[in-house]
Amino acid sequence: MFDPANLTFDANGLVPAIAQDAETGEVLMLAWMNADSISRTLDTGHVTYWSRSRQAFWAKGETSGNRQHLIEMRIDCDRDCLLMLVRQDGPACHTGRRTCFYTAVRDGAEVELMTPMEDQPSA
Amino acid sequence: MFDPANLTFDANGLVPAIAQDAETGEVLMLAWMNADSISRTLDTGHVTYWSRSRQAFWAKGETSGNRQHLIEMRIDCDRDCLLMLVRQDGPACHTGRRTCFYTAVRDGAEVELMTPMEDQPSA
16 A cells, blocks of 8 residues: 655655646646645645645645646655646646746747746637 | 756755656656756756765766757746756666656555566567
């Protein structure tokens, strides 16, 4: 059986967790989890991080409605990093963009790859 | 212009870097970079991490030959995490598997999703 206690946490009791869109493969964000937030994520099916700034559980989308529904959790070889395959409601990024990784470095310059979702023309 | 000094590093001068296969979208691994390893990665086109255990540059694949060729570097909204889109030679994982995230949690149990690449029948 899987037990979060058998993961390797850092000095603050946290592991980085990558959220990836299970359907498109897009990497959406990286945040942090402690053992309890991992258990909550598995129990509820809603991805729940640990907010380092607020020192509190951060059930993604609880206030914004932009929830991350867990499709599958994966563990890396060193057991010190998680990959969350998710179905993301709306934007994952607090800026309103689909992903937090919207800035590319091209020819030494930063290039913004996308605008907030509400700014995009509807299909 | 992009300057690694304008990223937000942790207390150890590091940021987490996610490596993703640029073609398939597969998330391969997560490791850490300092400002110098980011510069080396951009200068050489070979993804170079900072090894926390060895406290030394870790030019991925330098000894194994399983190099990560940088296709594009991306920065997240908080500027404290990087996404490396790469072309990966051979396995990314030190266990010989294509990705480090080869363990899934399904129905409360850990399930191994793949074997080392050399064990796989050739196509």
